[in-house]
Amino acid sequence: MSGPDVAVVGTGPNGLAAGVTLARAGLSVVLHEAADRFGGGLRTTPLFDDDVVHDICSAVHPMAAASRFFREFDLAARGVELLQPEIGYAHPLDGGRAALAHRDLDVTCDLLGPDGKRWRRLMEPLVAHSTGIVDLVLSGGRALPDDWAAPFLLAGRTLAHGTALARGRFATEEADALLAGVAAHAIGRLPSLASGAIAVLLGHLAHASGWPVPRGGSARIAEAMAADITAHGGTFHLGRTITDLRELAGARAVLLDTGVKGLLRIAGDRLPRRYARRLARFRYGPAAAKVDFLVSDAIPWSHPELGRAGTVHLGGTRAEVFRAESLTAAGVAVDDPFVLLVDPGAVDGTRVRPGRRPVYAYAHVPNGDDRDPVELVSGRIERYAPGFRDTVLAARGISGRQFEAYNPNYVGGDISSGAATLVQSILRPTAQLDPYRTPLPGVYLCSAATPPGPGVHGMSGHLAALSVLRREFGVTTPPRLGPDASNA
Ligand SMILES: Cc1cc2nc3c(=O)[nH]c(=O)nc-3n(C[C@H](O)[C@H](O)[C@H](O)COP(=O)(O)OP(=O)(O)OC[C@H]3O[C@@H](n4cnc5c(N)ncnc54)[C@H](O)[C@@H]3O)c2cc1C
Incomplete structure (x- = not known):
């Protein structure tokens, strides 16, 4: 045939x-x-x-902005506009505080106060060798590096931030939480070497090729x-x-x-x-349980700068993020899971209609978890944005287990x-x-x-x-x- x-x-x-x-x-x-x-x-x-669209799975694209495949494919030349939020990722804390990873490393360091120097020491060399680091990590470990500084930078920082050595690296809760939120993208026990590598890769990209959101x-x-x-x-x-x-x-x-x-x-x-x-x-990892909201207004964040961020990590202090992620990886259904939120309207005006805009959020939950995540996620947002619930016009939850029905590749809701x-x-x-x-x-x-x-x-x-x-x-x-x- x-x-x-x-x-x-x-x-x-x-x-x-x-x-x-x-x-x-x-x-x-x-x-x-x-x-x-x-x-x-x-x-x-x-x-x-009909006129407000929602991203069902991925929404923010640090890797599409950086990877060798997409650099060569050249999305921009094909009319795909990767919109760069001024603040790539942000992390609110109780008391109206927040840590903000601006695209501009200098601004980020200034805002981190006593930890500004430490953040710069971590990120500046990574930004300078960004292409080498991206190509090394995304080659699947099977290509010799073009930039020989990359493996050393990656290994040193992965050990420093993916093991118990990470404790005490920063003086403030803000800087500690900011990096912990990125490490949580590993969706697993924290700390771990895998989470350290992810924190190094994704963390620095916010100051390099960015954490963009595609227009539309x-x-x-x-x-x-x-x-x-x-x-x-x-x-x-x-x-x-x-x-x-x-x-x-x-x-x-x-x-x-x-x-x-x-x-x-x-x-x-x-x-x-x-x-x-x-x-x-x-082996499969923990699941994501996602909620798509239609809201009437911008999110009423306690810290107003959060409204300029593309991605917001809701998990509290570093200790709280590590605890929730580790318990979730061990199969415990915690009430205060790590939540990742994207407000596409913060950077893409075409996603917003008068009195209506999308909000995207998912919680990390144990593999196979079948709880409806709407209340779980709403509660996490409300903690840092009191009054959020009053803006919700409609919400749709997809439990970890339901994700597998949507796409068989996400076994038990494991989106990795x-x-x-x-x-x-x-x-x-x-x-x-x-x-x-x-x-x-x-x-x-x-x-x-x-x-x-x-x-x-x-x-x-x-x-x-x-x-x-x-x-x-x-x-x-x-x-x-x-x-x-x-x-x-
Ligand atoms: C909620 C969520 C949020 C995410 N957020 C981000 C993000 O912001 N940024 C990011 O970079 N990544 C994100 N990801 C991860 C990213 O989407 C995935 O890693 C990526 O899509 C994997 O790509 P893939 O091509 O391997 O598989 P998939 O994107 O899973 O595609 C596999 C396709 O194969 C089809 N298929 C499977 N089996 C069969 C079959 N037997 N016959 C025919 N078709 C079949 C499926 O229907 C599906 O369309 C997210 C994922 C989820 C679920």
């Missing part, structure tokens, strides 16, 4: 990045997507009113990628769930933008038993597609030299369950596609990814 050169299952940012790379190399590519819309974690849709929502990124694929001959089959590899028998190569369980479901009966057993040991431990971040999904290749001829995994892991960076899909090009088609020169006459 003749088929396309390549079939891709799933159209999240990694499936799309794989599609872009392979179509750019001149191969015929067909992408299959279970949902009726491409994009996976890059979907933006109206929920309550995250779907704009997916649309630009899908347009590039189509312009290079690729096609999409939407609303098609692939349940068995045999459905793709005509393709010379298959890339799965699925989680590990998805790979086992689709190909399990053909996988060598040893490999399948190793996959079955893959696998626990972000240090080992599992590098040896993902199992220990092997080429993590994208499966033992089945021509079958590859390309999702966030492969290095470099979660986030919208496109690198798992891109690196998997380069492996396919090399091994299955003998192509060793990576294709050019920038806009060309067909889609610029």
